[in-house]
Amino acid sequence: MTEPKLKPAPLAYQNQPFLNSPEGRILRLLSEYSEPLARFRREQIQDTVVFFGSARVQSRSSAEKNLDGIRDNGDKVAASQQASDMKRAEAAVDMARYYEDARRLAYLLTTWSAHIPARRHRFVVTTGGGPGIMEAANLGAHEAGGKTIGLNINLPFEQFPNPYITPSLNFEFHYFFMRKFWFAYLAKGLVIFPGGFGTLDELFEILTLAQTEKLAKKIVVVIYGSEYWKKIINFQAMVDVGVIAPQDLELFKISDSPEESFEFLKEGLTRYHLGTPQPKRGGDTAIPEIAKTRP
Secondary structure (H helix, E strand, C coil), X not given: XXXXXXXXXXCHHHCHHHHCCHHHHHHHHHHHHHHHHHHHHHCCECCEEXXXXXXXXXXXXXXXXXXXXXXXXXXXXXXXXXXXHHHHHHHHHHHHHHHHHHHHHHHHHHHHHCCCCCCCECCEEEECCCCCHHHHHHHHHHHCCCCEEEEEECCCCCCCCCCXXXXXXXXXXXXXXXXXXXXXXXXXXXXXXXCCHHHHHHHHHHHHHHHCCCCCCCCEEEEECHHHHHHHCCHHHHHHCCCCCHHHHHHCEEECCHHHHHHHXXXXXXXXXXXXXXXXXXXXXXXXXXHHCCC
């Protein structure tokens, strides 16, 4: 009697239950490193300028349309509710200037970088890939005809890819720290627009890395919107009580116009990354790791 043959077991890397298990976590982590790396190489991305900011900031047209809708519905809701809705809608119209400024700055930066003679794409506008300020920056770069990157994260609210990301550079992450790695790894510039907890987290992480010299390159940092940030963070008070050094205030520039921010970024990016290569500590030439790989 012929013995029945066993069905071959699935290969480990094709075993979906294993890949989704706690034991498969290391492979999922490696995938969030290796797959983006392969795509960045394929798309010839050398470095980036990252835009951070609130996902809740609307474009001016959307904010004004919402405000008009609340005014039109004034007779259908209670007076107290109407006042509350109006206050939030008016604040949204005021905050919309940051959406338009992010869009303009990304446009200026992408237009300039397109004319840099290089084998790979330089200073590509990168965001968290979602709505708000992220959408505005991706839109500005898209309007300038450049590639633009979205490093999205799987969240239960707010976060979904905006339509202005270059499709081949649209990423989705599960792990926050792997997403943060890719924000920092290729970045040569950082622009921080008004935002909430996530924006503050991203700002202080990059400033800490720069302050403690854990970055192998100079990152040019712009904090955009002095009116907002002076209400949120008192940097001078941190100096006054001795928790940061006076020279730490030189790690960034506070700016209030797209044109001023662009000139600061262009000057810094040119000085540190388009001129003579800057030496690392120890004497090595500061060439981005991704640029060392074979095409």
